[in-house]
Structure formats: structure tokens, C-alpha cells
Amino acid sequence: MENLAKDSASPAQDLPSTMRMRPASQLARGLSVAEVLELSSLAGTQVLAGRSGLDRVVQRLNVMEVPDILPWVKPHELLLTTGYPLRDTPEQLARLVRDLAQRELAAVAIKVGRYVETLPPELLRAADEVGLPLLHLADDVAFDDILNQVLTDILNRQAATLARSEEVHRVLVNVILAGGGLAAITNELPALLDGGVMVTTPDGRVLARSGLSSPTLRDTTYFTEAGDRFRVERFKHGVRALDDEGAQVAQVPILAGNLDHGRVVLITDGRAIDDSDVRVLERVAATAALVITRDLAVSAVESKYQGDFLRELLTGRAGETQDTVRHCANLGWDIDRPVVVLVAELDAAAPEQVPAAGELRPAHERFASAWSMVVRERDPQAAIAGYSQEVVVVMGADCAEPRRRGAPASAARADAATATETAATVQSEDVDRLVRTMVSQVAGDGGGGRRTFATGVSRVVHGPAGIPAAYAQAQQAARVGRQVHGTGAVANFDSLGIHRLLSLVPDGAELRGFVQETLGPLAEEDGAATDLRTTLEVLLDNNLNVAETARLLHFHYNTLRYRIGKLERMLGPFTRDAHLRLNLMVALRVVRMRGVVG
Structure with missing residues (x-):
């Protein structure tokens, strides 16, 4: 027996530090077996088998007094025994170990040598296989000392967890009573949670954060790579982490x-998340829900008015221009400057994406909120509002020019004539580049089940009088852009x-008639007609450059020459007739835009 203990076990003090350290995820649920072995009441205890299970959680203790102990054991118990109930049936110990492991027992601590002289090798093998620690208690260890010390330690840890939760509750209540928002909540949490905290939208947009390196x-x-x-x-989510x-x-x-x-997220730096962290996050989430609900109620009234x-x-x-400008200024909007109007329209949802009743409005609110966040970063004085299927933005055109935004103060003191000329020459490509950047931020990488949307941008207008026309332009751009692209x-x-x-x-019939008259056989929907339409479109787009068209279509030069001859026999001499080429190009644009074929 003594040889077996020496060969198969080692004192708890000699365990590797990684074994002696309990996983942090079990903080509020109890002690690990490795931590129990470090207590003074278990000094001299040896691990005979099942070392892979030293991270099992001990939440309670039990003493084995009868052979049929299985009906009485509970998960996460440390089972203490002198071996007396097992003295007559040592051959059943291997089966008993497997049954105890199935019941999620934490460990078995036994006094070997008093009633059970030796532990069969098959028992030790079974314990190793199922990862159930078998502990050899020293002869002078008293069960009541173990019970008292282990239970006291568990209760102390649970009390510390409750005290921590109470402190978090007090902090959150103070934030609510002081009228604080999400930023105030996240600012208080890093010190309490020992990590960075943020509040995000359901798809991951950061609304507030603190403590993140x-x-x-x-x-x-x-x-995401864009960091948005x-x-x-x-x-x-939750305890599943x-x-x-x-x-x-x-x-x-x-x-x-x-x-x-949305989500409350905790990211620690170098330590594992534990159960008490999740409990704190649940309290934070409840508080954040109150704050968000409160802000939404206030915002709903303000948004409706705006x-x-x-x-x-x-x-x-x-109304009158001066009154309009003044009223917009009271709302925080500046429309008395060169502006562009942007319209973002949600695309129709696929059948599997259609939300349940009562969930459609929040999806649109989140869409409008995302646009508001992105626009406000660039133009705090922009006007923005969300409607049933669209978001409308009226923002300064000069926001598209980083050079003007970063210009020195001397540039701002330029004479009025120069400023007017600069504003008048705002390039549409600058505006387009800015809008595409904002669209990419709103769309993100598609996480969280975001719906696609079409975006239209107006021309630059100078003053409130041109905003209605700019709005119509943006709507038309969004609608036509969706039809084309x-x-x-x-x-x-x-x-x-x-x-x-x-x-x-x-009149769709008029367009269909024009397409059929102009394209003739190519207006059909069969594969051969579609293939020839593609050849014709690429050829016309490349100004009849045969070599470049052959390269783009991966055709041999002579093959493309043959196709051009076939197209001219079907459509007429378009390579020599500029008017015919124009008609063909318009008809092809109609097909691409309206899908008017067949």
C-alpha cells in the first residue's frame, strides 16, 4: 500500500501552480479540488488518481456511511469516507467511481489502510479515465476539521461575491438617480470588474465604453478591421461564456x-471571466435597459417633433426662410450653408428576414440611430430624421473636404468672395467619397443580421430654398441606383x-416596345440572346475596341470578330452607324435598369 501511494501520488504542496489554481469561472460556485488540497486541514493529503479532475468544483461535503451511497450524493460534493462501508466489496469500487463521476461528484477522499488495505489497480485506472480525483487522507486528519474549514471558505467566498454585487448595485443606483446615461455606467465599471466594459447595439456598434486598452x-x-x-x-452570452x-x-x-x-460586454486583460462577473453584467444589463428605455422615451418625443x-x-x-433658419438653429441644425441631402432607403427584406410583429419599429430605429452616430461624428449640426422606410440627412457639403475642415485659422478668415467661390466648387466626387465611407460604416460587415439599403445623394445646394429640390434628387438617386445596381x-x-x-x-410597355424594336432577337430571355447581349454591351462600353473587348470577355480575337459580324446581321451596321449605336446603348441601359426583356 505504501509503495502504491508513493508511485501514484504526490503531496498537494507539490502540485504545479496551474493545478493548484482554481479556474476563475468557479469563483462564486465554490472551491476547486486543487484549492481544497491547499487548506491546512488536508495537510499531507495525496492524490492517488484522477489528477485531470483537480479543477472540479467543490460546493458541499458529504460523509459516506453506507455502501449504497449513490442515491444520497449530489453534484459538486467532496465525499469523505474511512472506507468502512466498502471493506467487504472492494471489487465494486471501480464501478462505484464511474457512477460517482456520472453524478458530477467533485472528489472522493478516503483513509486507506484502516478498513480498506489497498486500492485495486482497476479502481485507479477508472478514476484516471473519468477524471475523478481520489484523495488519500492522512490518518490524523479529522473529518470535522475538513467540514468546518472547507464550508467556512466556501461561505466566505460567497459572502464576498454578494458584497461585490451589492457594491455594483449601489453604484448603478447612484448613476440612475443622478440621471446618468450609458457613458456614466461604463465609466464606473472598470474598477469594479477589473476589465474594459462597453455597451453596444445588438449588432455590435459601440455606444459607450471605458477601460479598454x-x-x-x-x-x-x-x-472588425474598420474598428466600427x-x-x-x-x-x-451569459454563463455560457x-x-x-x-x-x-x-x-x-x-x-x-x-x-x-444591445449588449453589455466585459473584456478582461489577462484574467479569466468568472461567475460573479457574469452576475454583475446581468445587473448592469438591467440598469442599461432602464437607461435606454428612458432615453428612447425622451428621444421618441423629440424625434417626432424634429x-x-x-x-x-x-x-x-x-415657412419663411429666416424663420426656418432660426428654428433649425434652435434644434441644433445649420441649414444656412452649402448642404447636400442624403436619403437611405431600406431594401425589401427577404421572407426569412421579416421580423415578428412588434419588432419592425425597433429595427428601423436602430437603422436611424446608426446613421445618426455616423453623421454626428462628421457634422454635429446636420439635420437627421428616420421615417418608415428611409433616413434623411441634411448635412454640410464642406464636411466632404478634409482639407477645409483641417485648414488653419487664417484660411477661415478669408474674404467672403473667396469663401463663396470655394463653397461653389465643392466637388461631387468628394461628397460621393464621404457618403460611401459613411455607408460602409452603417452597413459594417453585415453582422447582427443587418438589412441592406440603397443610398441617394443630391447635388450641393446653397441655402434652405434648395433643400426640397435636393430631397427629390436624393430620392430619385436612391430609387434609380437600386434599379441599376x-x-x-x-x-x-x-x-x-x-x-x-x-x-x-x-410607361413600361413603351420601354418594352423600344427594347424589342431596337434589340430584336436579343430582347429574348434565352441563354444565347443573353450571351450576345453581354458581348454587345461590353463592345459598346469599350467604344468598339475589339482587342480590349476580347480580353475582357476572354475570347479569341477572331471569335469576337465573328460575333460582331453575327450581331450586325441581326441588328444592322452599328459599327458604322452612330445613331444605331446610341439606340442600342439606350436599349441595353433599359434592360439593365428595368429588366425589360422577353
């Missing part, structure tokens, strides 16, 4: 009724070209 913010494990979204889809050993990220949903308002007035402005019914299109009114004229033709 620069390397963490740049880590693509946590954030936390990857909520990569991490588990504790399933991953050494997890350093936990998130809890912010729920109010049946509405999902949205109604912006609608009046967009339709030209806001499909879902998620971004279009500038100045770039619509002939598509703008085609969009004004309401």
Missing part, C-alpha cells in the same frame, strides 16, 4: 420586454446620366 481596440479578434463594430457573433476555459470575454443581452436593445419639422422643410412648407446601391444624382431620364418614363 488601445491594443484591445485594435485587436481584430474583438473588433464589436464582433458580438463570436462570443457566447464560462464553458470556455480561460475565457476573457463575456456579454449579456440588454432586454426590455421582448425587445433586444422629424415632423424636417418633413415640412423637405416639402417646402416650413441592385440592393445596397449608392448613387449620386449627378452620376445618374441617362438613367435619370429613363426613370421618368412611367
Whole structure:
């Protein structure tokens, strides 16, 4: 027996530090077996088998007094025994160990040599296989000392967890009573949670954060490459985060009724998330839900008022110009400057994306909120409002010129004539570049089930009088852009070209007749016609450059020459007739824009 103990076990003091340290995820649930072995009442205890299970949690203790102990054991128990109930049936010990492991017992501590002289090798093998620690207690160890010390330690840790939770509760209540928002909540938490905390939207947009280091913010494990979204889809919710050993990220949903308002996220730096962290996050999520619900109630009233007035402005019914400018200034908007109007329209949702009743409005609110966040970063004085299917933004055109925004003070003191000339020469490509940047930020990488949307941008207008016309331009650009480029299109009114004229033709039959008359056999929907239409379109787009067209279509030069001859026999001598080429190009644009074929 003594040889077996020496060969198969080692004192608890000699355990590696990684074994002696209990995983942090078990803080509020009890002690690990490795930690129990470090207590003074278990001095001299040896691990005979099942060392892989030293991280099992001990929440309670039990003493084995009868052979049929299975009905009485509970999960996470440390079972103490002198071996007396097992003295007559040592051959059943291996089976008993497997049954105890199935019941999630923490460990078995036995006094070997008193009633059970030796432990069979098959018992030790079974314990190693199932990872159930078998502990050899010293002869002079008293059970009551073990019971008292282990239970006291567990209760002390649970009391510390409750005290921590109470402190967090007090802090959060003070924030609420002081009228603080999400930023106030996150500012208080890093010291209490020993990590960085943030509140995000359901799809990961950061609404408030505190305590996150620069390397963490740049880590693509946590954030998208653009840095505009936390990857909520990569991490588990609530206590499920504790399933991953050494997890350093936990998130809890912010729920109010049946509405999902976002996530509270904790990212630790070098330590594992524990159970008490998750409990604190749950309290934080409840508080954040109160704050968000309160802010939404206030914002709903303000947004309705602002949205109604912006609608009046967009339709030209806001009143006299001076009164309109003054009223917009009271709302924090500056419209007495060169501005552009931007319209973002949600694309139709796929059938599997259609939300349940009662969830449609929050989705649109989040869409408008995302645009508001992105626009306010560039132009705090922009007017923005969300409606049923669209978000409308009236923002300064000079926001598209980084050189003007970063110009020295001397440039700001330039004479009025120079300033007017500069404003008048704002390049549409600068505006288009800015809008595309904002669209990419709102769209993100598609995380969180975001819906696609089409975006239209107006020309630059100088003053409130031109805003209604600019709004109509932006709407038309969004509509035509979707027709030409499909879902998620971004279009500038100045770039619509002939598509703008085609969009004004309401009669689909007239367009269909024009296409059929001009394209003839190519107006059919069969594969051969579609293939030849593609060849014709690429050829015309490249100004009849045969070599370049052959390269783009991956055709041999002679093959393309043959196709051109075939097209001319079908459509006429378009390579020599400029008017015919124009008609063909317009017809092809109609097909691309309206899908008018067949």
C-alpha cells in the first residue's frame, strides 16, 4: 500500500501552480479540488488518481456511511469516507467511481489502510479515465476539521461575491438617480470588474465604453478591421461564456420586454471571466435597459417633433426662410450653408428576414440611430430624421473636404468672395467619397443580421430654398441606383446620366416596345440572346475596341470578330452607324435598369 501511494501520488504542496489554481469561472460556485488540497486541514493529503479532475468544483461535503451511497450524493460534493462501508466489496469500487463521476461528484477522499488495505489497480485506472480525483487522507486528519474549514471558505467566498454585487448595485443606483446615461455606467465599471466594459447595439456598434486598452481596440479578434463594430457573433452570452476555459470575454443581452436593445460586454486583460462577473453584467444589463428605455422615451418625443419639422422643410412648407433658419438653429441644425441631402432607403427584406410583429419599429430605429452616430461624428449640426422606410440627412457639403475642415485659422478668415467661390466648387466626387465611407460604416460587415439599403445623394445646394429640390434628387438617386445596381446601391444624382431620364418614363410597355424594336432577337430571355447581349454591351462600353473587348470577355480575337459580324446581321451596321449605336446603348441601359426583356 505504501509503495502504491508513493508511485501514484504526490503531496498537494507539490502540485504545479496551474493545478493548484482554481479556474476563475468557479469563483462564486465554490472551491476547486486543487484549492481544497491547499487548506491546512488536508495537510499531507495525496492524490492517488484522477489528477485531470483537480479543477472540479467543490460546493458541499458529504460523509459516506453506507455502501449504497449513490442515491444520497449530489453534484459538486467532496465525499469523505474511512472506507468502512466498502471493506467487504472492494471489487465494486471501480464501478462505484464511474457512477460517482456520472453524478458530477467533485472528489472522493478516503483513509486507506484502516478498513480498506489497498486500492485495486482497476479502481485507479477508472478514476484516471473519468477524471475523478481520489484523495488519500492522512490518518490524523479529522473529518470535522475538513467540514468546518472547507464550508467556512466556501461561505466566505460567497459572502464576498454578494458584497461585490451589492457594491455594483449601489453604484448603478447612484448613476440612475443622478440621471446618468450609458457613458456614466461604463465609466464606473472598470474598477469594479477589473476589465474594459462597453455597451453596444445588438449588432455590435459601440455606444459607450471605458477601460479598454488601445491594443484591445485594435485587436481584430474583438473588433472588425474598420474598428466600427464589436464582433458580438463570436462570443457566447451569459454563463455560457464560462464553458470556455480561460475565457476573457463575456456579454449579456440588454432586454426590455421582448425587445433586444444591445449588449453589455466585459473584456478582461489577462484574467479569466468568472461567475460573479457574469452576475454583475446581468445587473448592469438591467440598469442599461432602464437607461435606454428612458432615453428612447425622451428621444421618441423629440424625434417626432424634429422629424415632423424636417418633413415640412423637405416639402417646402416650413415657412419663411429666416424663420426656418432660426428654428433649425434652435434644434441644433445649420441649414444656412452649402448642404447636400442624403436619403437611405431600406431594401425589401427577404421572407426569412421579416421580423415578428412588434419588432419592425425597433429595427428601423436602430437603422436611424446608426446613421445618426455616423453623421454626428462628421457634422454635429446636420439635420437627421428616420421615417418608415428611409433616413434623411441634411448635412454640410464642406464636411466632404478634409482639407477645409483641417485648414488653419487664417484660411477661415478669408474674404467672403473667396469663401463663396470655394463653397461653389465643392466637388461631387468628394461628397460621393464621404457618403460611401459613411455607408460602409452603417452597413459594417453585415453582422447582427443587418438589412441592406440603397443610398441617394443630391447635388450641393446653397441655402434652405434648395433643400426640397435636393430631397427629390436624393430620392430619385436612391430609387434609380437600386434599379441599376441592385440592393445596397449608392448613387449620386449627378452620376445618374441617362438613367435619370429613363426613370421618368412611367410607361413600361413603351420601354418594352423600344427594347424589342431596337434589340430584336436579343430582347429574348434565352441563354444565347443573353450571351450576345453581354458581348454587345461590353463592345459598346469599350467604344468598339475589339482587342480590349476580347480580353475582357476572354475570347479569341477572331471569335469576337465573328460575333460582331453575327450581331450586325441581326441588328444592322452599328459599327458604322452612330445613331444605331446610341439606340442600342439606350436599349441595353433599359434592360439593365428595368429588366425589360422577353
